[in-house]
Amino acid sequence: MKSEEHSFDTLGMSESEMQRLGYRVVDLVIDYIRARHEKPAIKADSPASLWQQLGGQIPLDPGDPDAALAQLVAVAMENQQHGDHPRYFARVPGPSSFAAVLGEWLATGFNTMAASWGGGSGPTTVELVVIEWFRELLGLPVGTEGVLSSGGSMANLIAFGAAREAIGPGIVYMTDQAHSSLSRGLKEMGFAKELLRVIKSDANYRMPIDALREAVNADKKQNLKPMMVVATAGTTNTGVIDPLDEIASICQENRMWFHVDGAYGAPAAMCESERVKFKGLERADSLAVDPHKWLFQPYDVGCTLVTRRGALERAYTMTPEYLRDVQGSSDDIHGQEVDMRNRSLELSRRSRAIKIWMTMRTHGMNRIKTAISRGIELAEIAEKYILANSSVWELVTPAQLGVVTFAARTGGKIEHEAAVKRLADDGFAAVSTTSLHSRSVLRLCTINPLTTEEDIRETIDRLGNR
Numbered sequence: 001m002k003s004e005e006h007s008f009d010t011l012g013m014s015e016s017e018m019q020r021l022g023y024r025v026v027d028l029v030i031d032y033i034r035a036r037h038e039k040p041a042i043k044a045d046s047p048a049s050l051w052q053q054l055g056g057q058i059p060l061d062p063g064d065p066d067a068a069l070a071q072l073v074a075v076a077m078e079n080q081q082h083g084d085h086p087r088y089f090a091r092v093p094g095p096s097s098f099a100a101v102l103g104e105w106l107a108t109g110f111n112t113m114a115a116s117w118g119g120g121s122g123p124t125t126v127e128l129v130v131i132e133w134f135r136e137l138l139g140l141p142v143g144t145e146g147v148l149s150s151g152g153s154m155a156n157l158i159a160f161g162a163a164r165e166a167i168g169p170g171i172v173y174m175t176d177q178a179h180s181s182l183s184r185g186l187k188e189m190g191f192a193k194e195l196l197r198v199i200k201s202d203a204n205y206r207m208p209i210d211a212l213r214e215a216v217n218a219d220k221k222q223n224l225k226p227m228m229v230v231a232t233a234g235t236t237n238t239g240v241i242d243p244l245d246e247i248a249s250i251c252q253e254n255r256m257w258f259h260v261d262g263a264y265g266a267p268a269a270m271c272e273s274e275r276v277k278f279k280g281l282e283r284a285d286s287l288a289v290d291p292h293k294w295l296f297q298p299y300d301v302g303c304t305l306v307t308r309r310g311a312l313e314r315a316y317t318m319t320p321e322y323l324r325d326v327q328g329s330s331d332d333i334h335g336q337e338v339d340m341r342n343r344s345l346e347l348s349r350r351s352r353a354i355k356i357w358m359t360m361r362t363h364g365m366n367r368i369k370t371a372i373s374r375g376i377e378l379a380e381i382a383e384k385y386i387l388a389n390s391s392v393w394e395l396v397t398p399a400q401l402g403v404v405t406f407a408a409r410t411g412g413k414i415e416h417e418a419a420v421k422r423l424a425d426d427g428f429a430a431v432s433t434t435s436l437h438s439r440s441v442l443r444l445c446t447i448n449p450l451t452t453e454e455d456i457r458e459t460i461d462r463l464g465n466r
């Protein structure tokens with residue numbers, strides 16, 4: 001800090017230095033985004049090498065912030081999966097957009113707080129507005145409430161807490177295609193294994209309605225209480241949607257909570273052309289969506305939506321006297337002061353809504369829907385290419401919500417894993433293998449609108465070149 005310059009930074013950085021380094025960070029990020037596609041989609045280094053470069057003595061005296069930034073970019077940010085790379089097809093990509101990054105930076109710069117109305121009525125309103133926009137885009141009933149959290153794992157867990165508060169403890173039903181974070185969440189809530197029914201998915205990896213009905217009836221005969229069905233709208237493995245409408249009816253008949261895990265797939269329901277596949281979603285008691293997957297947001301942000309009014313507050317309120325206010329509140333959501341700390345397990349919490357609001361205001365939903373639709377189309381292009389090369393590949397599941405799975409005609413798990421490793425090692429592309437009813441498959445998730453058709457063909461070709 002230059003002595004003539006007064007500093008208003010808590011730790012004494014001068015204004016000119018704040019500006020210089022701030023613009024430097026913007027340049028570093030844009031340099032990354034501009035050249036992203038020419039760099040590896042994924043990169044990893046050994047623990048010893050990374051510790052050697054990033055560790056060392058505790059810094060006691062001031063260092064060079066330019067050197068620190070350069071080292072972070074070259075070492076820390078370099079060695080990771082680049083989920084926003086156009087050839088990152090593994091697990092679920094994270095094609096984040098710059099408008100969202102701007103919102104994130106701004107929110108962090110202003111140290112936003114969205115815990116209570118009194119301490120954050122502005123950021124809280126942004127969150128309520130974003131949740132209301134999602135509600136409408138997803139076709140959920142008026143009066144639906146919600147809360148943002150760190151991602152799908154937490155968003156589902158938050159809904160489970162509301163469900164147990166509303167229904168009481170009981171049996172939970174899901175299929176073998178449900179995301180593995182769900183049973184972990186239930187376990188941490190204290191659900192014993194015996195309270196969980198994992199139903200074998202049908203030949204299309206969907207929840208078989210007859211088997212669900214039988215399981216519920218069998219439990220009732222044993223005097224056990226069916227509590228909740230967890231359906232998936234867009235499974236991570238194959239992108240398939242469980243039969244939501246039929247599951248909703250079973251839940252209604254048996255007074256169970258109907259939860260939909262749409263962490264991956266729900267954004268597709270915002271596109272009119274896809275909406276019919278989600279029939280029954282509007283009957284859900286709760287829904288999880290992950291904006292850091294298919295709504296072009298940087299990590300992290302998940303969203304829980306609950307259609308039963310007051311259910312979140314009944315589960316999570318910290319101050320019992322508050323409940324009276326909630327129950328007596330009017331139907332007019334615009335007239336309510338909401339304390340977001342009473343809707344999940346987080347008390348101090350930053351505003352994750354700012355980046356979403358900024359993205360939607362900047363680009364508009366029509367642009368965002370086009371970007372979502374492109375992801376669906378790209379998987380269809382991949383499917384066509386796999387079918388056109390049927391001497392090498394067998395299509396295992398068709399393109400569904402941006403996911404396609406396929407297998408080598410000759411070879412299995414070992415060959416698939418070797419092919420994926422080869423691509424990751426030279427950095428050309430990141431692809432996942434997964435297991436479908438014990439069969440090893442290769443899987444592409446194509447939700448990045450920057451991916452080209454050539455990227456897809458070249459990736460599939462390289463997977464086949466042994």
Ligand SMILES: *Cc1c(COP(=O)(O)O)cnc(C)c1O
Pocket residue numbers: 092150151152153154179181232234235236261262263264265290302
């Ligand atoms: C990714 C995913 C999750 C977990 O979400 P995180 O944001 O990684 O915590 C849960 N369910 C489904 C269907 C997912 O695809």
